[in-house]
Amino acid sequence: MSAAPKAAPDLPAWPRFDDDERAGLIRALEQGQWWRMGGGEVDAFEAEFARHHGSEHGLAVTNGTHALELALQVLGVGPGSEVIVPAFTFISSSQAAQRLGAVAVPVDVYPDTYNIDVAAAAAAISPRTSAIMPVHMAGEVADMDALAKLSADSGVALVQDAAHAHGARWQGRRIGELGSVAAFSFQNGKLMTAGEGGFVVFPDAELREIGFLRHSCGRPRTDRLYFHQTSGSNFRMNEFSAAVLRAQLRRLDGQIDTREQRWPVLSGLLAEIPGVVPQGRDPRCDRRSHYMAMFRIPGIAEEERNRLVDTLQARGLPAFAAFRAIYRSDGFWETGAPDLTVEELARRCPHADAISADGIWLHHRTLLATEAQIHDVAEIVADVVTGSPARR
Structure with a gap:
C-alpha cells in the first residue's frame, strides 16, 4: 500500500x-x-x-x-x-x-x-x-x-x-x-x-x-x-x-528578516530534487526581499511545467507558472513593438525564453512559514516533480 x-x-x-x-x-x-x-x-x-x-x-x-x-x-x-x-x-x-x-x-x-x-x-x-x-x-x-x-x-x-x-x-x-x-x-x-x-x-x-x-x-x-x-x-x-x-511598512523589515532566514532552507531543499534549480543570488545583493520563491526545471516542456503547477496547486501550494516572455503575449505587439519577429526575439533572448517555459514560483507567503512547514513544502514539490512522467 x-x-x-x-x-x-x-x-x-x-x-x-x-x-x-x-x-x-x-x-x-x-x-x-x-x-x-x-x-x-x-x-x-x-x-x-x-x-x-x-x-x-x-x-x-x-x-x-x-x-x-x-x-x-x-x-x-x-x-x-x-x-x-x-x-x-x-x-x-x-x-x-x-x-x-x-x-x-x-x-x-x-x-x-x-x-x-x-x-x-x-x-x-x-x-x-x-x-x-x-x-x-x-x-x-x-x-x-x-x-x-x-x-x-x-x-x-x-x-x-x-x-x-x-x-x-x-x-x-x-x-x-x-x-x-x-x-x-x-x-x-x-x-x-x-x-x-x-x-x-x-x-x-x-x-x-x-x-x-x-x-x-x-x-x-x-x-x-x-x-x-x-x-x-x-x-x-x-x-x-x-x-x-x-x-504595512512598519512590519516590512520583520517579514523580510523571516524570508531571508527561510529561503536558504527552501532553496537548499529544492536543489536536492533531481532536475530542480532554484533562482541564484548575487552576493552583492546583501538584502533580498524575496517577492517570489522561484526555481527552474531546465529542459522540461512548457506544457508539462503547466501540469506540474496545476498539481502543486491541487496539493495546496501557492504555485504559479513563471512570467511569459513579453514578446510571447499578443498585447506586446499591439503598439510600440520593435521591428522584429517573435522568432528573432526568441533567438536573441534564449535564457528569457527558457525561463518562461520551465520556471515555477511560490508566493512569498510561503517564506513566512515555519521551518518545519518549509520542509513540508519542499517534500510536496519533490513528490510532484519526481512523480511527473517527464521526470521518470
Whole structure:
C-alpha cells in the first residue's frame, strides 16, 4: 500500500493585517478629507516610505504600472524613444513605455538570477534609446554597479522596476541610494499592499516636482485658477490606501528578516530534487526581499511545467507558472513593438525564453512559514516533480 500524499502545510495568509490597518483607516476616515490634497496620510506615507529606502524625494501613485509610466515620462520618454527592458518580466515593464508612444526593446536575462543581462542591454542601445529598465526580479537586485557604469558611459538613464524589491539592498545601499529613479508596486500580491498602489523614488527634488505635476494633471499643489503647467494624468493615491500602507511598512523589515532566514532552507531543499534549480543570488545583493520563491526545471516542456503547477496547486501550494516572455503575449505587439519577429526575439533572448517555459514560483507567503512547514513544502514539490512522467 502506497503512503498517502503529504498534506499541505497551513501556510500564512496574504495580505497580513491587524489593528494597525484598522486604526489607519479610521484615522483617514475621521480626518474628513479623503484625497491627498486635503488629507495628511499620503504626505506622511511618502515621507516614511522614501526615507525607508534612502531618499527624501518620493511620490505615491495609483499603481505600479503608473509608477513606471510616470518615471519614464519624467525622464523624457515619449514617441520616438526606445526603452530597453528585460524580456523576462511582468508585461507592465514594457507596457509603461509603450503607453507613452515609445518602443519597448526586449533583451535577454541571466539564467541564474533572471535579471537583465548588462551586455545584452549595452548591445541594444541605439541613438533613440532613452532609458534602460532593470527589473529586480523576485527582489534580487540587478547588477547596479555594471548598469550604473553603462548609464554613465552611454548617457542613457536608468529606471529601476523595483516592484519586487521593497526593502532590498545592493552592497549596503537601499534602492533610493542607487542614484536613479525607481518605481514600486503595492498590488495585492506585493510585499506591501493596499490592494493597489504605486510609488516613485526620485534622486532629486527637481525630478520629484516634475513627477508631482504630471501625476496631478499638470496642476501645482497650490493652484486655485486651474492653470495646468504640464500635461499629465490623475495618478494620485487616496488617503485610505496610504493609511493602510503606513501600517504595512512598519512590519516590512520583520517579514523580510523571516524570508531571508527561510529561503536558504527552501532553496537548499529544492536543489536536492533531481532536475530542480532554484533562482541564484548575487552576493552583492546583501538584502533580498524575496517577492517570489522561484526555481527552474531546465529542459522540461512548457506544457508539462503547466501540469506540474496545476498539481502543486491541487496539493495546496501557492504555485504559479513563471512570467511569459513579453514578446510571447499578443498585447506586446499591439503598439510600440520593435521591428522584429517573435522568432528573432526568441533567438536573441534564449535564457528569457527558457525561463518562461520551465520556471515555477511560490508566493512569498510561503517564506513566512515555519521551518518545519518549509520542509513540508519542499517534500510536496519533490513528490510532484519526481512523480511527473517527464521526470521518470
